[in-house]
Structure formats: C-alpha cells, structure tokens
Amino acid sequence: MSCSRHQHGPVEAFRTGRYPVGISTHAYCYHVGRTLIDTGPPNQWRRVRSFVQEMADTRGVDRVVVTHHHEDHAGNAGRIAEMLDVPVFAPEASLDLLRDGFDMEMYRRIVWGSPGPIEAQPVPEHLSIGDGLILHAIPTPGHADDMVCYRVEGKGWLFSADLYITQRPEYLRYDEHVGALLRSIHRVLQYDITTVFCSHRGIVDEGAHALREKARYLEALCGVARRRYRQDKRPVNDIREEMLGKDGLLRWISGGDFSKDNLISSCIRDQDRIEAERHLEPLQRAA
Numbered sequence: 001m002s003c004s005r006h007q008h009g010p011v012e013a014f015r016t017g018r019y020p021v022g023i024s025t026h027a028y029c030y031h032v033g034r035t036l037i038d039t040g041p042p043n044q045w046r047r048v049r050s051f052v053q054e055m056a057d058t059r060g061v062d063r064v065v066v067t068h069h070h071e072d073h074a075g076n077a078g079r080i081a082e083m084l085d086v087p088v089f090a091p092e093a094s095l096d097l098l099r100d101g102f103d104m105e106m107y108r109r110i111v112w113g114s115p116g117p118i119e120a121q122p123v124p125e126h127l128s129i130g131d132g133l134i135l136h137a138i139p140t141p142g143h144a145d146d147m148v149c150y151r152v153e154g155k156g157w158l159f160s161a162d163l164y165i166t167q168r169p170e171y172l173r174y175d176e177h178v179g180a181l182l183r184s185i186h187r188v189l190q191y192d193i194t195t196v197f198c199s200h201r202g203i204v205d206e207g208a209h210a211l212r213e214k215a216r217y218l219e220a221l222c223g224v225a226r227r228r229y230r231q232d233k234r235p236v237n238d239i240r241e242e243m244l245g246k247d248g249l250l251r252w253i254s255g256g257d258f259s260k261d262n263l264i265s266s267c268i269r270d271q272d273r274i275e276a277e278r279h280l281e282p283l284q285r286a287a
C-alpha cells in the first residue's frame with residue numbers, strides 16, 4: 001500500500017496504490033484551479049477522501065471532472081459529489097455507463113473495487129475550472145470509446161487519462177484499438193503540450209516527447225507485425241513471441257483480457273485498414 005503526493009506548479013497530484021504485483025495499480029487524482037480531475041478507485045476511498053477534504057479546506061473544490069467511466073478514474077466521483085455537494089462533469093458518452101453501471105471482470109473488482117451509481121452532467125467543450133483556468137476536452141478514443149483528455153489553455157498541460165501510461169506498451173485489452181489510440185495521440189499532439197498528467201504514471205515532464213515516442217513505437221510495431229503476418233504468413237503467436245516475448249503475469253491476472261497477442265492482432269488489423277484506404281479512389285467533388 002502506498003500513497004504519495006506530488007506537485008507541478010499549482011497542480012496537486014495524489015497517488016493511491018494497491019497490490020504491488022508488477023503491474024501499475026497506482027492511480028492518480030489531480031487538483032487544479034478549484035477542480036478535481038479523476039477520483040481514484042472505489043477501494044481507495046478512505047485515502048482519497050482525506051486528500052479531497054484537504055483540497056476542499058485549503059484550495060477549494062467546486063466541481064469534479066472525470067475523463068472516462070472506468071472505475072479507477074470515476075470510482076469516487078459520486079461520493080465526492082455527495083460529500084462536498086458539487087457537480088460531476090463527464091464526457092457525454094460516459095453518462096449512461098456512470099449512472100447504470102457496466103460489466104466488470106473479477107480482477108477489476110479485486111484491484112479497484114466496484115463503483116456505485118454516479119449522476120454526472122456532460123462536460124462542455126470549454127469549462128472554467130477556477131483561478132482563471134479553462135479546461136478543453138479532446139475526444140481520445142482507443143483505450144475506451146468515451147475517453148477524453150483535458151488540456152488547459154495557455155499552460156501546456158494535458159490531463160491525459162489513459163492515453164499515455166507507458167512509452168512501450170506490450171499488452172492490450174481485448175476492447176482497446178491501437179489505430180484509434182494512435183489517432184488520438186496525434187490529435188492531442190496538435191496542441192502545444194509540455195507537461196502530461198497521466199492517471200497511472202503521474203507527472204510526465206516533456207510530455208509531448210513521451211507521447212510522440214509512444215506513437216513512434218506503436219507505428220513501428222504495426223508495420224512489422226503486418227509484414228510478418230501478410231507477407232511472411234506467420235501466425236500471430238509467432239510474431240508476438242518474436243517481437244514481445246512470452247505473456248507475463250498481466251495476462252494471467254486479467255484472465256486473458258490483457259495480452260500481447262491482442263496488441264499484435266490489433267496492430268495487424270489497423271495496418272490492414274491503412275493499406276485498404278491507401279488504395280481507395282479519392283472522393284470526387286460534385287461538379
């Protein structure tokens with residue numbers, strides 16, 4: 001069990017953590033302006049509550065903003081809303097999932113805990129978050145369909161949810177898509193970004209560089225994986241073995257939801273799509 005506090009200028013970061021099993025079970029909540037961004041997993045509520053109380057007493061908390069519906073991000077939003085009587089803002093596509101709940105695999109319930117129903121309102125494209133700061137939502141599907149990242153105008157800050165996490169991912173969840181993830185990374189890189197506030201890695205200085213490196217790594221992986229599959233006619237598990245090695249603990253813990261094969265398969269599918277689009281005739285403009 002480990003909690004810790006970090007700071008970047010006026011941004012406060014609070015890290016909660018659980019089982020030290022070699023995978024990242026740390027989750028970060030952030031406080032900026034008079035706003036909390038993401039709320040940590042439900043089973044860490046006791047620790048999150050004291051951070052939230054301290055922020056409310058010292059800096060002020062007028063609202064909660066979440067990046068997507070996953071329990072390690074939105075898990076305590078309902079409790080905080082009740083405790084402080086403040087609104088919760090979430091992406092439009094998250095609202096039903098937050099209110100009605102969603103299926104969760106056993107390992108997620110153990111690692112993070114199960115959230116209760118959360119009433120949230122749609123986050124506007126631009127949201128004032130206190131201290132003169134404006135939050136801009138950028139849709140970033142790939143990890144989850146409803147995920148958005150938030151950038152703070154004029155500061156170069158990006159609250160990146162689960163877009164970054166690591167420069168060289170070796171696993172993918174069965175419901176994640178490498179192609180969409182890459183497009184989302186390139187979308188946020190259009191903006192001037194210096195610091196990335198990652199939900200699992202924490203504060204990443206030179207955040208744009210880190211995101212660019214991740215994109216470069218995934219693009220290279222996609223290119224090679226497809227070549228091996230289409231031209232060399234090698235099976236997916238063979239390509240995985242060559243490029244990423246054997247599956248480790250994460251596959252076992254997640255009951256197969258996370259695997260290296262998922263990553264290779266998603267890379268091949270995405271490259272197929274790019275190849276197919278390359279050979280399409282350009283759309284004709286109506287005369």
Ligand SMILES: [Zn+2]
Nearest residue numbers: 070143144162
């Ligand atoms: Zn997530």
